[in-house]
Amino acid sequence: MEGRTEVIRRLHQQAYTVINGFSSTVPAYDNAPSALVEHDMVHGTRLNVDLYFRYLQTRTMPTTEELGPLIELALMRQRDGVALEDILAVYQGGATMIWDQLTSALIEQDSTFMLESAAALVRYLTTVTGRIAVACSPLIVSDHVWTRGDAKRAVATALLSGASPPPGTLDRAGPLATAYVVAAFEPAPDSDPRILREIHTRTAADDGALTVSDTSGWTALIPAADVDGRGAVDVLEGFIPRSDLSETSPTFWAGVSAPATPTGIPAARIEAQTLCRTARLLDRSDSLCVGDDVLFPYVVATARPAHPYLERVSDALRTDSVAQETLWTFLDNSCNQLATAQSMQIHRNTVAYRLARVAKLTGHDPQDPEGSWVLAAARWHGRDVGRVAPDTEAPEVSG
Numbered sequence: 001m002e003g004r005t006e007v008i009r010r011l012h013q014q015a016y017t018v019i020n021g022f023s024s025t026v027p028a029y030d031n032a033p034s035a036l037v038e039h040d041m042v043h044g045t046r047l048n049v050d051l052y053f054r055y056l057q058t059r060t061m062p063t064t065e066e067l068g069p070l071i072e073l074a075l076m077r078q079r080d081g082v083a084l085e086d087i088l089a090v091y092q093g094g095a096t097m098i099w100d101q102l103t104s105a106l107i108e109q110d111s112t113f114m115l116e117s118a119a120a121l122v123r124y125l126t127t128v129t130g131r132i133a134v135a136c137s138p139l140i141v142s143d144h145v146w147t148r149g150d151a152k153r154a155v156a157t158a159l160l161s162g163a164s165p166p167p168g169t170l171d172r173a174g175p176l177a178t179a180y181v182v183a184a185f186e187p188a189p190d191s192d193p194r195i196l197r198e199i200h201t202r203t204a205a206d207d208g209a210l211t212v213s214d215t216s217g218w219t220a221l222i223p224a225a226d227v228d229g230r231g232a233v234d235v236l237e238g239f240i241p242r243s244d245l246s247e248t249s250p251t252f253w254a255g256v257s258a259p260a261t262p263t264g265i266p267a268a269r270i271e272a273q274t275l276c277r278t279a280r281l282l283d284r285s286d287s288l289c290v291g292d293d294v295l296f297p298y299v300v301a302t303a304r305p306a307h308p309y310l311e312r313v314s315d316a317l318r319t320d321s322v323a324q325e326t327l328w329t330f331l332d333n334s335c336n337q338l339a340t341a342q343s344m345q346i347h348r349n350t351v352a353y354r355l356a357r358v359a360k361l362t363g364h365d366p367q368d369p370e371g372s373w374v375l376a377a378a379r380w381h382g383r384d385v386g387r388v389a390p391d392t393e394a395p396e397v398s399g
Contacts, residue, residue, distance in 0.1 A: 005057065007113050012053040015098055016046070040193070044073045045094055052124050056117055061127055074132045081153050081213060084136050088129050095125055148172050149204075156210035156221055162266040177208055177223035179259035181232040184272035186217040186280055191251040199252070202239045209239075217252070217276075219269060229258045229290035236288060250287040253279040258290070270390050274301050277388035300380040301389045313378035316361045326354040327366055331376055335366070 047069055051062045064071075077087050099121065151172035155165040159176075170176070183203075187196055200218060204211040208223040224235045233256055255275030260268035271291070278297050279289040291298055300310070317324040326344065330351065333339035337355075341348040355366050362378075364371040 004113065008053055008057050011102055011117075012049070014102055015049045015053070040073050040076070041090070041094070044070055045098075048091075048094070048128070049098070051128075052121065055124055056120050061124070064131060067128060067131055070128065071132055071135045074136060078136050081150075084133060087136070088132065091129055091132070092125065095121065152204075152210050153212060156212045156219075159210065159221065159262055159265045160212060160219060160269050162263075173210070174208065176262055177225070179223070179225035179261055180210075180221040180265060180268075181224045181227070181235045181259055182257040182265060182268040182272045183220045183222065183236050184217065184255045184269065184276040185220070185252050186254075186276050187252050188250050188280075195251045199240055206239070219272070221265065224259050227259060229256070229292055232256045232258050233288045233290060240287070250285065252287055253284065254288050255279065256288055256290050274298060274389045277301075278385060281384060281388055296376070297380045297385045300377050301385050301387075303377075304389070306377070307381060310374075310378045310381040313362045313364065313374065314382040317358070317375075317378065317382075320357060320361060323354050323357045323361065326351060327358050327375060328379065330355060330366060331372065331379065335372055 051066065051070075055061055074087050078084065099118075151169040152174075154169045155173045155176075158165045158169075165173070185199070200211070200213070203209050203218075203220040203222065206222070210221040212219050220239075222235055222239070224232065227235060236254065236256055253276050255272040255277070257268035257272040257275070275289045275291060275294060275298060278294045278301055279286075282294065282297065284293070286293070300306075317327065326340065329343055330337070330340045333343060337348055337351045341351045344351070358375070359365040359367075359371070362375065364374045366372050366375050
């Protein structure tokens with residue numbers, strides 16, 4: 001029969017196998033970028049598991065210094081705008097999930113030991129969450145008292161929605177700038193959380209910048225005036241490691257809107273979000289994107305009244321896959337029939353015949369400039385570009 005130490009070791013290893021599914025099982029935070037949170041969750045859970053099983057073995061509760069990394073993760077979430085009760089709920093949810101997974105795989109001789117460890121788990125969670133609550137409590141404020149971080153988030157949320165900042169927030173957050181660069185960030189798949197956290201922290205910590213996070217990423221308002229679109233990118237690059245911008249596979253995409261007055265920020269936010277999602281859909285190698293970079297798909301994305309017409313063109317093309325493939329190749333070859341024929345290894349007359357079929361199917365001739373524009377727009381719309389704009393009225397381009 002296994003001794004107590006061996007049982008603890010085995011259960012410790014089993015707990016590690018559960019952690020792999022932790023981020024997809026525990027409820028997510030609403031106000032923090034998931035790409036950052038999932039990395040932090042796994043890291044924090046591993047620390048918790050190690051400390052708990054050490055406590056189980058030694059019966060010595062971790063010191064405040066040993067709990068420091070866990071407390072810092074909780075403070076980081078709170079600085080992202082997550083409520084303390086939500087932070088503690090995730091700790092409880094994670095412990096419950098791991099406990100349920102372990103107890104479902106118990107062997108008969110483990111039962112007595114699990115009763116002992118259950119009581120230990122309650123004592124451990126009470127201690128850990130209590131120390132986290134004490135550490136976070138200085139940041140908890142009433143409706144009438146604002147910390148600077150809370151005030152800046154409240155001001156940013158109000159400006160991005162076109163509302164007035166809550167009373168008392170400007171006194172803590174500082175005065176508004178006359179104009180802002182608006183940047184919407186979304187992490188790339190498998191992005192490096194350390195780089196994301198550095199960028200997020202630098203934008204949020206800047207004295208005049210305002211930042212709001214959500215599960216998909218974050219939006220930053222950076223003070224700047226008298227710059228055009230490319231100049232707005234220059235402003236943003238001051239917050240981003242140059243090494244990241246040189247990568248062919250970006251860690252993130254950011255749509256950047258040229259400076260907007262406070263009253264123009266909601267439209268600039270929609271523009272920035274649309275540009276960011278367009279860059280993500282196109283899998284651009286450049287991290288930063290302004291309107292000039294993706295102008296045609298941006299026009300398609302924001303031309304909502306035209307979307308039903310483009311959908312009908314796309315539907316018509318889908319009825320003839322050969323004609324559609326020829327059209328896409330024709331557009332990719334700058335509407336050159338000979339280049340299209342060579343690319344597809346068919347006769348030029350066959351290309352002309354198929355393009356005529358496209359014109360008959362859709363009512364738009366790909367060999368006519370206006371017809372080719374419509375068909376190209378239908379192609380972008382069919383690639384989900386029409387769905388990247390937020391579900392609001394199309395914004396005016398802000399400069």
